Amino acid sequence: MVASALFIMDLKGKIIISRNYRGDIPMTVSERFATYLQEKEESEQRPIFTEEGCTFAYLKYNNLFLLSVTKRNSNVALMLVYLSRLVDVFKEYFGELEEESIRDNFVIIYELMDETMDFGYPQTTEAKILREYITQEGNRLEAAPRPPVALTNTVSWRSEGIKHRKNEIFLDVIEKLNLLVSANGTVLHSEIIGAIRMKSFLSGMPELKLGLNDKLMFEASGRAVSASTKGKAIELEDIKFHQCVRLARFENDRTISFIPPDGEFDLMTYRLSTQVKPLIWVEAVVEPHSHSRIEYMIKAKSQFKSRSIANNVDIIIPVPSDVDTPSFKASIGTVTYLPDKDAIVWGIKQFHGQREYLMRAHFGLPSIAAEGSSANATEKCWKKPVQIKFEIPYFTVSGIQVRYLKIIEKSGFAALPWVRYITCAGDVYLRMGT
């Protein structure tokens, strides 16, 4: 891939900051992008398009567009990945990336744009390494020259000589559940997207080895699955690792061994598309009485173990846009009507396992409504699915477990690994019956 220029723009296509890497296109091409945004319907817009020999690839983030322009037939996915990596780098530096944070940090943005890409080719997009020589303060005047050490190491993600007074490492196993349930209650699609996020505060160059209840690893190490673990072993469908993990070793005997970068990073992500029953089941009965009122009866049932608790449960139920005078009755939690989103949200702070709760909602409907529009509005509302959000700590849907984390370092310090599990809702949608 090679990008001729890079633009960060607001939603109207006005440049906030830009960098011309190769000088082979006029920077006025940005106007063509702005025109594209204006002229094309949103449903006609594509993240990649070519006009008069210039290819525009962009992604939308918050209220910004990040746009790269090229004249070549590039490795197209790479251009978009670079942009998303750039977003990650900016986020690492400024917390959140939005128009304001760019204006406040334009000097560093320029520096980052220059270090992550040279003459249109991506160089380093690892925020941890960039941080070593582009510091946010940047104010350390006349500081001693700091050569970018880590750029040169074979362990490019970690510099030597890191010291922590307290050696600790935190592991978060986070699973996101995506679920789609049809109106008649069949699970149409379910998948688990998992990540093991580490926060490493270890000195020196520690060697880590992570053991999971991975079925294939048990098989590889020749141990009988049933004998070695009390719990079940699980089969991870597809695993992606942070670049620090020795992939060849993993291919050989499924051992996950690595030298971690310092600080926070995603050690691995995995995906399982096993059939999962909805952890929180919602049934909605809707009784519309046209021109007078509409009534909802919502039943929510938790289908996980009674020991577990789901936190911050939000059940978001779409309603027609022209309803008025809401009234609610719920056996637990609070219900709010959000007119701007045409939805009611039933929020339950703590939802214990194996419980069932009820909520009733009642709305008035306008007695006079333009015949066609009202039918359409109601129709629209039926097409929207019920969405459910939740978090269940100390629990993973997949059953993945960290069996051990071995830490070996020359200095022989003792370090404690901390492990947490959490499952949260990704896209969980239940279609409403018509």
Add this chain to the structure above:
Amino acid sequence: MSAPLPQSRQSHPSTLPGQHQQQNPPAYFVDTKKGEVSELKQLLKTLAVERDPKRKRDVIKKVIAYMTLGIDVSRLFTEMVLAIETRDLVVKKMVYLYLCNYAHAKPDLALMCVNTLQRDCSADDPMVRGLALRALCSLRLPSMLEYISAPLRRALTDQSPYVRKTGVMGILKLFHLAPDVARSANFVDLLYNMIQDPDPHVVTNCLIVLGEMLAAEEGGMAVNQPLILHLLGRLGEFNEWGLTQILALVAKYHPADEEELFTIMNLLDPVLRTSNSGVVLSTIKCFLHLATAVPDLQPQVYLRVKAPLLTLMAGGNPEVEYCILKHLEAMVHRAPGVFDDEYRQLYVRYNEPTFVKYEKIDILAIIANEETVGDIVAELAEYATDVDQEVSRRSIRAIGNIAFRLPSAAGMILERLVGFLDVDMNSIRPETILVMRDILRRYPERKAEALPRLQSCMRRVDNHPEAQAALIWMTGEYGGKNFPEGPYLLEPLIDSYATISSALVKLSLLTAAIKLFFKRPPEMQSMLGRLLAAATNDLTSQDVHDRALLYYRLLVADVEAAKRVVLGEHEVDVNRTTIVGTFAEERDMTTLRDKLFGEFNTLAVIYGKPSSQFVSPSYRIKPAETSLTPFMMGVQIGDSGNNGNNLLDLHADDSLLPAGGVECGVESESPSRAGSTNPEGSTAYTGPSSDLLDMSDMGVSLAVPTDRITTPSASQQDFCTSTLALIDSFRMEPETFQHLWAELPESISYNVDLKVLPTDGLSTLETSLLSRGIKCLASGELTDVFKLFLYGQHELGRLYLIQILIHKLSKRLNLTLKIGRSEMESEGDDGKDRSANAVVELITQVLSSLHLS
């Protein structure tokens, strides 16, 4: 002057000019801006003396802030150049940035900074050395050339890898500034040596720079075995961006033998675990490329890459997901069946951007099979009632496409579509009617299920002429015996003819009425009369008027003849639809998809067009891929008993052959490049792929068509394999073959006497031919003759149909070749002749390699 500048600037930098504009007349605003720039100029001057680092940084920051806002601050050039003398790295970077931005506006002044930059290039701090070098090379001023070379050369041997990698990139910048200087300076050899550098970043940049410098002349770097093995051995050291560069090279490499091929694949396999979609797609491209040599491997490759692709799709942002979906679509066509069981992954999510939804819907239609069709159609039916009209339209279209492909599901789908007719939403009904029309054209026997439901719809699609026309057409076409209501469906329309505004509707009404008239004369006669009267008096559309008149005169002249003319069309039409469904359109698409596959992981896949259609020629990269890899040739030659070791040599020689020499040896019509990457039009003239190192500029080769070069036949034998580029994946149905065989003229007939008859029947011969892209449709042994029907397709779309007869008694082989031309070709008949010869030559080669002749 000591006001806290940064604050006021940073909080509202963009609103600054805007506010002025609102408050003041424009003229005054310009003054203010000038005023502010002058103020900065003054500040810079004083500060340069003052030497207060903090304030200096603030002022320079303000200059850069103005620059970012698009205010011209080039007036400050002199002062900024002076500010470069600083030990503050941040200030240095800002000044460098400023210089790079304005140097071409002030080339003379830019020279002022050369000294400082050159001095910085030998600073103690490697960071400063690197930054200065980058700035020096990025000024893009021809006048700077003489100052760049020395520091650049020094940088290449610098002890800091940061400086080395910047230096390597500097060569590329120099190359774009002055190609000749860069070429003559021997940088290419230096870079080739630097691939051994211990630092992976330096190596990455070497690959980038070599790739680009040599792209125009040689189609990129020369790839050989030691290079590939060296890079693959160090794979673990590279970051994601470095990996893509290596993968791009591997995608051009042809392994010497099968063992090496598998070694490479095993080394690359872990790369599929990276979370960078670009890297994974590059890896897949490598796999697909490597697997071309071993066709059996291809299904395994698709299976292997399935899970990683789906994970990337689930985890990435929607833009990347879109990209992956486009590639998935390409692969789904190539590897039918592999992705079928993952259809649930493609279910549309409620909150996805539309561009992702559309792609998913399209792919769902392709991967539906007999088992999943129920689920998929039910899911698509959900989307059909979506509020987004385009989603709805596409879903209905997708359901229709499934029906075309799976005859067994047609009944169920038709039923589902009929159900849609009752849904009271604007977008659904018209689209459903259009799709139903196409399904009935494909499966006319299903009319009984659909027609009765049409009645109620006629009035409801008034505002959608296309759908109404489709309805009318169906009524006319199928409204014969088993649809007695037909005429009465048309009657109200005929009676309200004056209110119809669309010419399309009027035309189809005319046609439908006259068709029905022949089927049900008593009911239609008066109606048709009224219609013809109205239409012949219709002045709004010439076309309608003329067609009405035509029908009228036909009927007046001879009713029986008119019937033959009007209804006779019907018979032909039915035939054509069935045939169309099976091959014609699909064939064109297959050709295109093959082309696109050569450009996997590029924009070509996203747009579904070969890159030649949208990348301007000067930016095109010369293709350097072959379908007939040396390795493949090796296998064939090995089969025939030659020494396998030659293959390696052959490969090495290939890459060194001068373009001219090879070009003469080959049929210019049939370049060896698999080369689906070949830009159209130039295909016929570019040399074969083997001349990696000496490929002449595309413009030049275009100007010198090879057919004007006399072709010395001697060199033809040197080049042991014919270079006719046939498409591997092309398949032809027997009916198509028969149809074409009957239609096409004979191009060439050729006789050769064999030394021996094929001993093991025909299978060896068939396999050998298959490996050259010639496929066998049917073959058999009769009492006195062997018979083979073969076919192949050239990458430009040209079809070859071949019949071979081998008479057992006389050992005479008789070959008949017929050529079907594709629309893409623009050459005369002599191109055809040459390609005919190429095919004959290819077959004779196969024969001799099997020691038959």
